[in-house]
Amino acid sequence: MEFVRNFPFLTIVFSLTCGVFCAVTRGKTAKRLCVCWLTLTFAMSLSVLIYTLRTDGSFIYRMGKWNAPWGNEIRVGPLEALMATAFSGVMVLSLSGGMSHIFADCEEGKVNIYFTMAALLTSSLFALIYTNDLFTAYVFVEINTIASCALVMLKSSGRTLVATTRYLIMSLLGSGLFLLGVVILYGITGELLMESIAEKVQDIFSTGEYSLPLTVVIGLMSVGLAVKSALFPFHSWLPDAHGSATASSSAILSGLVLKGYIIVLIKIFYRVFGLRVIVAERVSNFLFVYGILAMICGSVAALRQVDLKRMLAYSSIAQVGYIYVGLGMHSEAGMVAACVQILAHAITKPMLFCSAGGFMDVSGGQKSMAAITGAGRRDKLAGAAFTVGAMSMIGIPFFAGFATKLALAQGAVGSDKIRMTIALAAIVISTVLNAVYYVPVIFNIFSGTEGSEKAPRPKVGYVFAMGTFMVLNVAFGLFTQQITDVVRRGLQLFGM
Amino acid sequence: MPEFLENLFTNYYETGAVVIFGIGFTSLLMHRNLLKKIIGLNFMDSGLYLFLAAKGYIAGRLAPIITDGDADPTKYVNPIPTGLVLTGIVVSVSVTAFLLALTCRLYDKYHTLDIDEITNLARKERD
Numbered sequence: 001m002e003f004v005r006n007f008p009f010l011t012i013v014f015s016l017t018c019g020v021f022c023a024v025t026r027g028k029t030a031k032r033l034c035v036c037w038l039t040l041t042f043a044m045s046l047s048v049l050i051y052t053l054r055t056d057g058s059f060i061y062r063m064g065k066w067n068a069p070w071g072n073e074i075r076v077g078p079l080e081a082l083m084a085t086a087f088s089g090v091m092v093l094s095l096s097g098g099m100s101h102i103f104a105d106c107e108e109g110k111v112n113i114y115f116t117m118a119a120l121l122t123s124s125l126f127a128l129i130y131t132n133d134l135f136t137a138y139v140f141v142e143i144n145t146i147a148s149c150a151l152v153m154l155k156s157s158g159r160t161l162v163a164t165t166r167y168l169i170m171s172l173l174g175s176g177l178f179l180l181g182v183v184i185l186y187g188i189t190g191e192l193l194m195e196s197i198a199e200k201v202q203d204i205f206s207t208g209e210y211s212l213p214l215t216v217v218i219g220l221m222s223v224g225l226a227v228k229s230a231l232f233p234f235h236s237w238l239p240d241a242h243g244s245a246t247a248s249s250s251a252i253l254s255g256l257v258l259k260g261y262i263i264v265l266i267k268i269f270y271r272v273f274g275l276r277v278i279v280a281e282r283v284s285n286f287l288f289v290y291g292i293l294a295m296i297c298g299s300v301a302a303l304r305q306v307d308l309k310r311m312l313a314y315s316s317i318a319q320v321g322y323i324y325v326g327l328g329m330h331s332e333a334g335m336v337a338a339c340v341q342i343l344a345h346a347i348t349k350p351m352l353f354c355s356a357g358g359f360m361d362v363s364g365g366q367k368s369m370a371a372i373t374g375a376g377r378r379d380k381l382a383g384a385a386f387t388v389g390a391m392s393m394i395g396i397p398f399f400a401g402f403a404t405k406l407a408l409a410q411g412a413v414g415s416d417k418i419r420m421t422i423a424l425a426a427i428v429i430s431t432v433l434n435a436v437y438y439v440p441v442i443f444n445i446f447s448g449t450e451g452s453e454k455a456p457r458p459k460v461g462y463v464f465a466m467g468t469f470m471v472l473n474v475a476f477g478l479f480t481q482q483i484t485d486v487v488r489r490g491l492q493l494f495g496m
Numbered sequence: 497m498p499e500f501l502e503n504l505f506t507n508y509y510e511t512g513a514v515v516i517f518g519i520g521f522t523s524l525l526m527h528r529n530l531l532k533k534i535i536g537l538n539f540m541d542s543g544l545y546l547f548l549a550a551k552g553y554i555a556g557r558l559a560p561i562i563t564d565g566d567a568d569p570t571k572y573v574n575p576i577p578t579g580l581v582l583t584g585i586v587v588s589v590s591v592t593a594f595l596l597a598l599t600c601r602l603y604d605k606y607h608t609l610d611i612d613e614i615t616n617l618a619r620k621e622r623d
Contacts, residue, residue, distance in 0.1 A: 138587075146591065150594075159618050166611075173524055176544070183551070
């Protein structure tokens with residue numbers, strides 16, 4: 001059983017190697033290679049999850065068995081294993097759900113590059129989840145940025161090129177700020193491993209020395225990662241990038257890439273500074289306020305869209321707002337809500353984007369609301385999946401979205417009075433707004449005539465991905481309690 | 497605040513580094529010309545590396561390369577910041593290359609480097 005301890009490291013290396021192999025093979029071979037290897041990493045992450053749940057603890061894996069100041073470490077607990085399992089699973093499903101689009105949208109002979117980038121992206125997501133070292137986190141944040149930008153631009157049209165450029169520039173601004181934060185923190189503490197920094201930070205905090213630099217560091221890191229994860233005032237790059245990319249890319253970017261940076265932020269809050277320092281420094285108040293604004297403004301903007309994929313992209317901005325509201329709650333219940341929202345959105349949004357891809361297939365490649373009228377009747381599977389996804393986003397009970405709204409409301413009730421009032425009001429308003437823009441789309445896709453355009457014979461991968469997504473969503477809604485327990489246990493093991 | 501100013505002057509390396517970072521950051525954010533944005537990106541990263549290198553240097557000590565078997569740690573500076581700078585340079589080279597390649601493709605397609613103009617042109621075409 002001890003061999004399982006190597007798996008987290010192996011998943012990172014396996015997906016990197018898979019990227020290298022995909023780069024030198026032809027399209028079809030690269031596709032098989034990528035899907036098989038990523039499924040393998042999913043199985044490995046799942047066994048790590050079972051191992052951590054069985055031993056009910058976390059462990060630190062030292063690279064090359066070097067000790068702390070020289071070696072690099074990765075840390076594995078139930079929360080990390082759960083995230084890794086969910087992310088690798090969603091990665092495979094998103095790729096198979098949009099497979100026909102990948103081959104249609106990429107230039108001839110460049111399809112293998114798509115899978116190379118997908119594998120690199122998975123590897124960097126694993127590394128962001130598991131790493132215990134801030135500088136390693138920075139390096140993988142950059143790899144994540146490059147890989148995700150490449151995923152957007154591989155559908156080559158003028159629009160995606162512009163979207164990629166804007167995405168890359170905003171991301172680089174974000175990583176610049178994050179790196180400045182890491183560098184100043186290194187200057188204050190002289191450490192890069194999270195536990196060692198945490199000890200020093202506690203000392204510094206109790207003496208009151210360097211209180212201004214500490215605030216600056218928390219601010220820089222929060223803003224840097226907030227830009228990269230499209231928190232409300234920094235979201236301008238997201239709708240273009242997610243709206244114009246190919247279906248799988250949109251699914252992966254919305255569902256996973258945004259969350260990777262937020263996981264790093266949660267780790268920094270919990271394992272580097274500790275909740276006590278974060279609450280005292282008051283930086284997270286800003287995250288709370290902007291999260292609330294994102295929930296409302298994202299939904300209002302989504303209301304005005306006439307393009308299905310752009311609407312889904314704006315909906316992602318609102319959903320990221322939910323996560324930041326959880327982070328800004330100043331309580332453990334809020335953090336649990338944030339993590340549950342990360343998981344719930346990661347399994348819901350890719351399903352919506354993949355079904356949007358399905359609608360485009362039966363509507364002559366168009367994605368405007370007018371063009372997809374009746375598309376749910378032409379492609380019944382995509383119609384069903386979209387309905388399930390929309391129900392989940394609105395927050396109907398027994399779907400994944402309801403779990404997060406419940407967790408967030410519980411977190412709000414445990415918080416102070418002003419936060420409770422604002423957060424509960426925002427949840428209600430945002431739920432109503434979600435219903436206002438998702439329900440008309442459901443009516444739209446099932447109304448009208450069936451049309452002459454027949455759906456192409458569905459691919460096995462597409463059917464499998466859609467079916468699994470729907471089952472996962474309902475399962476998440478039914479087993480919310482168990483998932484929340486794992487998340488809570490994982491956060492407790494984070495220490496502090 | 498005289499004490500504040502004094503701190504700025506004693507740590508002039510760090511002050512300079514943050515000023516360079518700020519210049520780079522604003523040009524990356526504000527400039528409309530893509531090439532100037534890329535130059536801004538490199539300014540920003542150079543500022544960061546200067547900051548790290550300045551933090552890692554201890555006056556009067558040697559680079560941590562042991563030649564005569566003398567491994568007394570008080571004689572050498574900390575090698576980690578230098579290592580971080582090298583890693584950071586590799587990262588910044590790769591993102592610069594990516595951004596330059598993107599700029600080439602945009603210029604081939606639209607014959608301009610102005611990002612606002614390119615955005616307008618791209619909006620007009622159908623995808």
